[in-house]
């Protein structure tokens with residue numbers, strides 16, 4: 001058992017009245033803790049607690065997602081099946097619960113394909129496979145070395161999907177009384193395949209207006225079909241030659257500082273919209289103008305596969321650069337160099353704003369150069 005003092009950062013502790021440590025895998029424990037403090041709402045803080053938060057809020061009669069909708073977002077196979085029945089565009093897909101399912105799944109889906117856990121996040125065990133042999137190896141790896149992430153074991157049941165070709169976007173929105181509404185679209189920078197590590201995000205994405213309109217309309221339809229009735233959503237989709245195709249949809253804030261990029265570029269606080277909504281406000285973003293941005297902002301993550309950290313003086317130089325917002329160099333830098341297969345290989349980030357995209361790209365690139373990290377290990 002941990003004490004709140006030990007697990008919660010000091011600045012966060014200073015910002016709130018009290019903390020209670022609770023087992024976020026247990027909806028009854030969360031409901032009991034929320035009841036004890038007289039909570040007016042329960043919001044999920046992470047992917048694995050989306051269904052738990054909904055169940056706990058339902059027990060207490062607080063605003064909550066339909067339990068079925070929460071469950072659908074927590075299982076990529078179930079959400080694909082649900083959306084396919086609803087007639088939405090999506091890739092061919094098949095479930096692999098056992099090694100004996102591999103050949104059938106491969107014949108249903110074909111190659112190239114992507115194999116990933118049905119219930120994972122952080123791109124853990126998400127791998128592109130181009131042949132049956134590569135699929136067998138990837139399944140073996142995932143099933144043997146299932147990951148324990150935040151106390152959850154993932155990787156036992158996998159999803160094989162047709163590879164969706166095209167640039168990828170994160171679509172951030174909320175659900176109010178008029179249904180789902182997108183507030184921002186972020187462009188995603190990915191690592192080199194066969195893995196899909198998120199190496200950066202840019203808000204607002206540089207998309208042709210007609211493509212943005214199609215993407216937004218498609219994702220709002222997806223959110224409605226999943227049955228989301230409140231809170232925020234974070235969807236990921238690729239723009240293919242035939243239009244947008246969903247990668248996944250989550251009923252929570254996007255990670256990776258995306259909410260901060262939206263705040264900087266569009267003066268919209270997604271956390272505030274989320275909390276208002278979970279408190280029962282059916283119009284939690286009345287003044288938010290999804291089309292208006294005052295600047296472009298971007299975050300870029302780095303690994304130390306290619307570079308050697310330049311030290312504290314370089315961090316100070318980065319801080320002094322125009323448009324600077326954040327630099328983070330994690331303490332495990334200098335430790336074991338992890339292969340760039342998922343988010344755990346990232347050792348820090350820089351976050352900047354600029355008046356236009358070329359200036360932003362330059363600022364991010366120069367910051368990485370100053371820290372002696374570069375783009376060489378990014379596939380983008």
Ligand SMILES: Nc1ncnc2c1ncn2[C@@H]1O[C@H](COP(=O)(O)OP(=O)(O)OP(=O)(O)O)[C@@H](O)[C@H]1O
Nearest residue numbers: 114120121122123124126161162163164196247248
């Ligand atoms: N069918 C697909 N076609 C092409 N790329 C895919 C496909 N499925 C997944 N990917 C790539 O793999 C990445 C991770 O997949 P997905 O988002 O489903 O898993 P995740 O572990 O929940 O990821 P994260 O938590 O990092 O968003 C996607 O962002 C995308 O780049």
Ligand SMILES: [Mg+2]
Nearest residue numbers: 122123236248
């Ligand atoms: Mg994802």
